[in-house]
Amino acid sequence: MKKDLLSIYELEASDFEKIFAKAGRLKKALKTGRPHASLKGKTLGMIFDKSSTRTRISFEVGMYQLGGIALFLNSRDTQIGRGEIIADSARMMSRYLDAIMIRTYAQASVEEFAKYATIPVINGLTDLLHPCQILSDLFTIIEKKGSYEGLKVAYIGDGNNIANSWIEAAARLPFQLAIACPDGYDPDARIMARGMKESKLGIELYRDPMEAAANADIIYTDVWASMGQENEQESRKKVFKNFQVNRKIVKNANKDVIVMHCLPAHRGEEITADVIDGPHSVVIDEAENRLHVQKAILEILL
Numbered sequence: 001m002k003k004d005l006l007s008i009y010e011l012e013a014s015d016f017e018k019i020f021a022k023a024g025r026l027k028k029a030l031k032t033g034r035p036h037a038s039l040k041g042k043t044l045g046m047i048f049d050k051s052s053t054r055t056r057i058s059f060e061v062g063m064y065q066l067g068g069i070a071l072f073l074n075s076r077d078t079q080i081g082r083g084e085i086i087a088d089s090a091r092m093m094s095r096y097l098d099a100i101m102i103r104t105y106a107q108a109s110v111e112e113f114a115k116y117a118t119i120p121v122i123n124g125l126t127d128l129l130h131p132c133q134i135l136s137d138l139f140t141i142i143e144k145k146g147s148y149e150g151l152k153v154a155y156i157g158d159g160n161n162i163a164n165s166w167i168e169a170a171a172r173l174p175f176q177l178a179i180a181c182p183d184g185y186d187p188d189a190r191i192m193a194r195g196m197k198e199s200k201l202g203i204e205l206y207r208d209p210m211e212a213a214a215n216a217d218i219i220y221t222d223v224w225a226s227m228g229q230e231n232e233q234e235s236r237k238k239v240f241k242n243f244q245v246n247r248k249i250v251k252n253a254n255k256d257v258i259v260m261h262c263l264p265a266h267r268g269e270e271i272t273a274d275v276i277d278g279p280h281s282v283v284i285d286e287a288e289n290r291l292h293v294q295k296a297i298l299e300i301l302l
């Protein structure tokens with residue numbers, strides 16, 4: 001694996017295998033009480049420009065369980081929030097820390113940080129991508145379905161960071177990806193074009209979520225308005241109203257379809273309560289797996 005984890009696209013087949021195998025072993029070790037303090041004395045810095053529940057908790061608890069510690073660095077309370085430049089922050093923090101996780105707006109900021117940092121940098125979500133999430137999702141699919149190979153993932157909703165990372169995964173791994181989003185809310189054009197060219201089993205774009213859901217093994221959705229788009233929340237409710245994962249959509253998929261959501265969820269908007277709390281939903285297991293997969297990523301990078 002490279003020094004940093006900035007996107008799924010930059011991972012090789014062997015990297016995926018390594019991450020999933022390690023995550024499985026770490027999950028088992030944790031459940032059976034076996035010690036696995038492989039990162040004793042190591043420190044992870046976590047820079048947050050945006051809110052987080054799962055990413056923060058899973059990285060922080062993960063470091064603790066591996067014998068290290070994590071520092072929560074809210075950018076508002078550090079000099080970064082007062083304009084200290086990325087290059088200085090990255091070079092200087094590399095002298096204190098062993099790895100850095102960043103959640104911010106621009107993908108370019110994470111990339112710049114990684115350029116100047118001499119320690120591993122992990123993308124904990126940008127406006128463009130959310131690689132740690134989709135790696136955990138793929139691990140969850142392996143657990144639930146045995147493998148992702150040959151399966152169909154239907155992503156219904158906004159063409160956002162989650163959708164973009166799914167496209168990058170489909171460019172690297174052999175599963176089928178169907179995306180349904182409203183006109184004007186497509187995934188990133190460059191990522192989409194590259195994904196369509198390089199995908200192993202195909203990526204399709206639909207305007208009708210029922211079509212995308214047909215024969216799906218996995219139905220996935222995410223919020224209609226992401227962090228940073230709060231002022232579009234109301235207008236997006238109108239645009240996205242037909243892109244809701246509800247009983248009708250689930251019925252159109254395969255009988256044993258699993259329903260996934262990166263969380264946080266808005267019941268009654270992108271997904272109905274009966275579906276997210278129903279028998280097809282795996283969202284809580286999916287959230288738990290953030291912990292195991294992130295521990296695997298940390299072990300590999302460190």
Ligand code: CP
Pocket residue numbers: 051052053054055056125133262263264
């Ligand atoms: N799915 C996810 O990244 O959740 P948080 O925003 O709570 O970290």
Ligand code: NVA
Pocket residue numbers: 160161162222223225226227262263264
């Ligand atoms: N698309 C969402 C994902 C949250 C985990 C956001 O960026 O807010």
